[in-house]
Amino acid sequence: MTNANDRATPRAVRLARPLARDVVEEIAKQYGVCIRPVALRRMDVLTGKVEIIDVPCGATLESKCPPCAKRNRQLRMAQCREGWHLDHEPINTPDEANDEQRWLVEFRADIQARRDEAEQLGQDTGDLDAVIVSLDEEINEAGMRGNVLGRVVPKRSRSTKRRQDAPDLPKRKMADTTLGRTFAASDGRVYRPSLFVTLTLPSYGRIRAGVPVDPATYDYARAARDALHFSKLVDRFVQNLRRVAGYDVQYFATVEPQKRLAPHLHMAIRGTLPRAEIKQIAAATYHQVWWPSVDTVKYEGDHLPVWEEGAGYLDPDTGEVLPTWGEALDELDADEDAEPLHVIRFGDQVDVKGVLAGTSDADQCIRYLSKYLTKSLGQSLDGEAQREHAARFVDALRYEPCSPACPNWLRYGVQPKGAKAGMAPGRCRSKAHKPEHLGYAGRRVLVSRKWSNKTLAEHKQDRRTWVLEALGQADQPVDPHRYVWRPVPAGDANVPPLAVRLLRSIHERQRWRNHMNQLQAQGDGQDLSATEGRAA
Template identity: 80%
Template sequence: MTHPHDRALPRAVRQAMPLARDVLEEVAKLHGVCIRPVALRRLDVVTGKAEIIDVPCGSTLDSKCPPCAKRNRQLRMAQCREGWHLDAEPAITPDESTEEQRWLVEFRADMQAKRDAAEQAGDDTADLDAVLVGLDEEINAAGMRGSVTGSAVSKRTRSTRRRQDAPNLPKRKMTDTTLGRTFTSSDGKVYRPSLFVTLTLPSYGKVRDGVPIDPDTYDYRRAARDALHFPKVIDRFVQNLRRVAGYDVQYFASVEPQKRLAPHLHMAIRGTLPRAEIKQIAAATYHQVWWPSADEVRFNGDHLPVWDEQSGYVDPATGEVLPTWDQALDHLDTDEDAEPLHVIRFGTQVDVQGVLSGTPDADQCIRYLSKYLTKSIGDTLDGGQAQREHATRMVDALRYEPCSPACPNWLRYGVQPKNAKPGMQPGRCRSKAHKPEHLGYAGRRVLVSRKWSNKTLAEHKQDRRTWVLEALGQADEPTDPHRYIWRPIPAADANVPSLAMRLLRSVRERQRWRAHLRELEATAGQDLSATPQAA
């Protein structure tokens, strides 16, 4: 309904006025209120009371929900800060097993005994094997790590002999520590420095302001494959780093795009090594992709493999069944002259900085590590039309590159994808690696080692919640996890208030909290909003 006052205004003036709903959304953002809350119905099984609770969407991207993305960035900064310069070993004590977990293991033992008895009697064990697989999945889902039997899934292995074009690395005896070395100055003060390392990928052609000078000679295929397999070379670097360092190196890293759109790595490392050794490790690190060849196109356009219910994908012209993924790897294993599909290495630009705890340099590095976490890789484009065209060419190069063993693009090169199913078509992979906003990188943006801060991100979030509740004078009492039942609410449920009403209530609640915090600031004589854990 149009307000009577609005009807009295000229049309041009009314059109220039902001929409009230847009202003509400901006106010919600200013107050840190999630603008895409998920409404859930919470049933208290003790009292029988049901109420509608707004749960933040938890998005990590500004483009979807800036308040949630900002909170996630602050959590990551707190996680990085807490773990970077620890002076005591993190104590990781496994939780005690629950009654449910013990029951599952006992039942697993009973079913294993039945399976062994059936095998000795010569009976078919297929059904019991399926039950055991399902039990193993339930055991992991119940909060237990690893396998009860200790048996690992068999993996294909190739020779671990290093490539002749890669330098060898020294290997130190491992010590049971995660802290690294300390240094004592002449005045007796002990320092425990750490490192901030930046690793980049090699050049694919000359660029100016992030754009290739000559797009025709720029190696887009290599750039695409490097982006797809960047997570693997990061893993190799960490393995080599620990081998050379001689201790269980812990790290907090983030993957960001360079201006030329290639991913690169910023890594905070606990402890220190000589700069020359870090550069030596980067130069000696590589990852070989032992996949079937993807350089010769066999099927394209209207000539694509067709699905057969009995055999999988077949050549439409000859009826020949395409080799399965395992068959293609078997052929690769038996070919003594086979070469890896791709070898990825880091570039020569390696930046290594020493950092001390509590210094401005440490704070600056933490901000730099989290600088782009609220943006997707594609959202960082700011080089104008030329860079957008560069990104388009990169997406085109990625379109038919296989991103994983299950990628439909393998059909283009005459191989059935792993776990093939009907409806697959080259160029239509749904993996995020092929989406323009990811530009080939499908891995995690934040990489954190297990013993970094001795806390999960959820535990850091709980620390934040506890601090806020204590500051507001509200006890965060533990509740029975089985007391509440949470249910999703259908979008058409008439009992759910409109999004605008829910945002208004959340803004009011946040105003009340902040007013309470200001009162506490006036009483305590300090700025609580400057506390890292502050909401």
């Protein structure tokens, strides 16, 4: 309802006033409160009490939720710091299986036996196969890694002979350790140096201020394929690094876009190797993409393959079934003169820096590693020229197959893996084809299994425990079966408006901050008293 003062205020002045909800969001950001909380209904099975609990959305991008993105960045920084100069071997002993896990595996064995018996009798196994798939998902959700049967479909193997245009790599005998070498100084101090490595992709044409000097000659097609397969090249580099180093090298790496929009890698490596060897490894690392050829466009525009239930995609003119993904690979395997679709390598620019634990260099590198984690790959565009460059790059990606299941294979006469109705070239939903990802569909943060001896969830729990202890609310062990959590349907009348929920969270965060400030003031006072006492 509009009051008299509002009616008397000029319209332009009223429109210039900030919206109250926007102000609440800004205050929430200042206090580190999630601005997109997820409402969950929690029921206490002991008391029967039901509450609506706001859970942070957990977004990693600043564009979605700045407070959650900031917390995630801080967690990653802590994870990087704790593992980089580790001086003891991490312990990775699997937990003992619990009763639920044992029961699931036993039940899985029973269903598998029934399925095998039905297959021998020639009976339909569809229902049992569906139960097996569901059980495998439950086994993973119950805290077990991997598949019960391991690799069911045999992996295609190709010659491991190195390419003639790639230099050979030295190979050392592997030592059962994840720690690098130590060096003793003349004064008896022991140093454990590590490395900070930056790897980039090759040039696709002359660049000035992040954009091509001549877009017409810039190799956008190669740049697009390199971005799509960059994650595989990084995997190869790690394999080669471990072979040359002679120990189980551990790493923390992040993938970021250069100004020219090509992805590049920053990697913190535990232990040290000669800089010349790192550059040699980068020069010798490559990845071959053994996929069907895309040199010839067979279907485009309105002339596209037709879907037929039970058969797959057919040629619109002849009605012939297009070769499946497996058949296309079989044909590629049978061709002795076949060449890989693409070969990706690193560029000549390789930066290697030695870093010592506890130094300002180490802190600076950690900040640099996490600098762009809260931004999407396409969020750093600066100016109209770079936006046009990004548009040309995305256009080059449009019909490039990003995976065996990509609908773009129909354009080249091959049925995608797991083909289904409704597929069309140029309409792939993979994040590799989304403008904000610039062709890179892999993980932005790459952490080896034995890096800090903790998962990200355990780092998060460490942070929570520290905060609760500082607030005098030590985290008490809770029975995991005491609470039942359920999602709250949209529009539930029991859920207060978002602004109200944010105000409650802001108040709680204010209370915590005041308590922390009091504790800090008390600590400073104690330090001052001790200093005065020592002075007296």
